[in-house]
Amino acid sequence: MHENAEDPDVERMPADDELFGALVYAEKHVQALRAQPLEVQQAATLKRVQLWEYLREQTEIHQARAVDDARAAGVQWIELAPAMAVSAPSAAYNKAKRMKAVKLTDETPRAHHVRRTPEAVLEAERRLMLEQAAERRAQEAAQRRHELLVPVATRLLEEREALLRDDDVDYWLEEIQAVLPHCRTPLQMVSLKRYLDAMLRALTKLEKHRARPVALTEEARLALTAALELQREARDRREVDSSANADATLPITP
Template sequence: MARPARKPAAPTKPLTKPPVRIGRLDAAAIIGELRKLHEDAEDPDIGQMAADAELFQALLYLESHASALKDERARRMAAVRRVLLWEYLREQADLHQSKAIDQARAAGVAWAELAPALAVNATSAAYNKARRLQATVLTEASVVEGPVRRTPEAVHKVEQQAAARAAAELRAQQEAVRRHQLLAPVAHRLIEHRVGLDDNDDVTYWLDQIASVLPSCQTPTQILSLETYVAAAVRELKKAERATGLLAATTTDAQLAYAAAAEVVSR
C-alpha cells in the first residue's frame, strides 16, 4: 500500500523545529588557541599566519598547514575546531550578505544587476534568494520566537508583524510624550505649592516621589512613573478630605494645583 504523500507546510508557517546553529562565538579566541597548537608544534611557517581577527585567512593557513601538527590528539582537535569555525563563518556570511543586499538596494541597484552577484540567472531568483537570506537575519535578531522559514512569504509576514509592532511602539511613545506635556506642568505646580496641601505621611510620600522623578523625566518609564505618582498623590489627597471633612488644599494656589492634577489623571 502506497504511503500517502506528506502535505507541504504553508510558506508562512513558522518552523516548529529550530535549526541547530553555532550562534555567538569568540572566533578570534579559538584562532588564538589553534595558533598556540602550531607554535607548540614548532610550525616553521607560523609567522605567515594571519592575525586572529582575520578569520578567513587564518583558516586557510591552518588548513594548508594541518600536517605541521604531529601529535594526533592536537591534530584531531584542531580539525574539529576548524569545522566549527567554517560553520560559524557560513552563518555570518548569510547575515552580512543580506546586509550588503539591503545597502545595494538602498543605493538604487536593480535586482537584475544583483543576479550575477547572487549566482542566479533571473531577477526573480535574485529577489527570492535575498528574501531567504533575510530569514536568517530576522531569526538572529529575535524578531519573532523561533526560526523564520526561508521563504519570501514567511519573511514578508514577519516583516509586516515587526512593522506593526514598531508602529504600535511609536504610537505609545507619542502618547507618552503627549501625556507628559500635560502632566509635567501640573506636577511642577503640585511641588511648588505643596506647603498648602495636606501633609499626612502618604501625601508627603507621593509628593516626594514626584519631586524625585521630575528633574529627569524623559524616558517612557519615567513618564509612566510620574503619572503613577501624581495619580497616587491625588488619590491620597481625596482620601484625606473624606477622612477629615476638610479641604486638602489650604491656599488658592494649592487648590488650583490640586484641581488641575485631578483633572489630568481623570482623562
C-alpha cells in the same frame, strides 16, 4: 591550539580580525594538531565548523545589505540575478528574502531564526515593522506626557496647602519637590512620574478613608483632576500598545 601544538608555521596565521584567512590556514595546517589529544583535535574542528557558520551568516547579512543598496539605487532584479548566481529575477528576489532570514527571529520563546522562505521573511518583516511603529508611538506618547508631567506636578505642589493630606501624601509631595527642579533626563522624568503616581494613590486612599474630597478649593480640584487625567492617559496608552503588540502576532490575511 596551534601554538600549543608547536605548529612551525603558526606565525603565518592571519590576525584575529582576518577570520577567513585564519580559517583557511587552520584547514591547510590541520596536520599540525594530529599529535594533540583527541579532545583537542575535536575542539579545533568544532571551532572551525562554528566559525565557518558564523562567517557564512555574516556574508549573507552583508550581501543582503548590498542588495538593498542596489535596489535603492534603482538596480532591477533582472540585473541582480547574474550577480546573485541565479537565472531569473524572481529567483533573485526570493534569494534576497532568504538571506534576510539570518538576522530575523520568530516569536518562539527562544527567538529562533525564521524559516528560510520568502513568506516567512515577509511575515517577520511585517511583524518587525508593526513593533517598530508601536515603539515609535510609545516614545512619542511618552514625550508628550513628559512635557505635561512637569507643569502638572508643579501645579499640584502649588496647591498642596489646599489638599487634604496625611503622612504618606506629604512624603510623596516632598519627593516630587526634591526631583522637580532637576527633571531633564528620561530617568529623572520616570522618577517624577513614579512619585506622582504614588502621591495620587495616597490621595485616593485618603479620600476613601475620610469620605470627603481631598481637594479643598476649586484650584486644587482642577490641579488634581489634571494629574489624574494624565495618569489615566498613560494607562490607556499602555493598553493600546499591548493590543498593538498582540496584533503584530496575527497572521497575514490574504
